[in-house]
Amino acid sequence: MKTRRFFAVACLAMAVLTMSAQRTIEMNLYSGNPSVKSSDSNDTAKVRVYLPVEKEATGRAIVICPGGGYTHLAMDKEGYAWGEYFQNMGIAAIVLKYRMPHEKTEVPISDAEHAIKLVRANAKAWRINKNDVGIMGFSAGGHLASTIATQAKGDAAPNFQILFYPVITMMEGYTHEGSRNNLLGSHPSKREEKKYSSDMHVSRNTPRAFIALSDDDTVVPPANGVNYYMELYRNDVPASLYVYPTGGHGWGARMGFKHHLEMQLNLQSWLKSF
Numbered sequence: 001m002k003t004r005r006f007f008a009v010a011c012l013a014m015a016v017l018t019m020s021a022q023r024t025i026e027m028n029l030y031s032g033n034p035s036v037k038s039s040d041s042n043d044t045a046k047v048r049v050y051l052p053v054e055k056e057a058t059g060r061a062i063v064i065c066p067g068g069g070y071t072h073l074a075m076d077k078e079g080y081a082w083g084e085y086f087q088n089m090g091i092a093a094i095v096l097k098y099r100m101p102h103e104k105t106e107v108p109i110s111d112a113e114h115a116i117k118l119v120r121a122n123a124k125a126w127r128i129n130k131n132d133v134g135i136m137g138f139s140a141g142g143h144l145a146s147t148i149a150t151q152a153k154g155d156a157a158p159n160f161q162i163l164f165y166p167v168i169t170m171m172e173g174y175t176h177e178g179s180r181n182n183l184l185g186s187h188p189s190k191r192e193e194k195k196y197s198s199d200m201h202v203s204r205n206t207p208r209a210f211i212a213l214s215d216d217d218t219v220v221p222p223a224n225g226v227n228y229y230m231e232l233y234r235n236d237v238p239a240s241l242y243v244y245p246t247g248g249h250g251w252g253a254r255m256g257f258k259h260h261l262e263m264q265l266n267l268q269s270w271l272k273s274f
Helices: 002-021 076-087 106-121 140-151 177-184 190-195 223-234 260-271
Strands: 023-028 046-051 061-065 092-097 133-138 160-164 208-214 239-244
Touching: 046 076, 061 076, 061 106, 061 140, 076 092, 092 106, 106 133, 106 140, 133 140, 140 160, 140 177, 177 190, 208 223, 208 260, 223 239, 239 260
Parallel strands: 061 092, 061 133, 133 160, 160 208, 208 239
Antiparallel strands: 023 046, 046 092
16 A cells, blocks of 8 residues: 555655646747737737656657637647647747737747747757747638748748648639638738738749648638648648548647547657658
């Protein structure tokens, strides 16, 4: 009985030590005023940084962009839950609370670009490899992530991308109308629609991609992710597409998603492939 009790206490102590070695930092994204101002002065961009145990750190980092149709953010199931998940895998996770566009497209885009620059600026302190920084997005956050992956330059350009049930195109008939209207307004020009349709900006320099979605998604047409994969394939960009038969839209980190464990295994396998 005493041996059993000692073993339980020892295990608890080890768990506490492991947890204490992990670090979670919350901070404003900008140290001063952002270069691109929002029409909502109360909407502040922030990050929550999940740093793994030092001895388990892989040097990899992922900036996470939750979805929400460019009106709000699903911070828990598409943000914080994934921060802890990656942290326990030895991967630094930076969950981004980006500002809403209010029809000013540069606002969330500038936030996402700055988040990647912030990671690289703190690479030494956070034990991160500057050449192994990815971006991850869900739904409208997937549109933001794919925009950064296809259009960002220099220190703002990610090395890989992870997209879950992403909005990719802004073209009528295939886009998510809410995301499109909130980002571009209700009557965008054809030029604006094309500029923010990520499938139209894929090149051989676009980083490798993991794309996951459900075949029965009635919110964001699966064609968004499928067409993006086809453009990646056409440009010889390494990419993996996973289409699950059920699940609908917005499952994030929910255990209730029928293919949750399968999805995690697919993602882990992909992350280990490079």
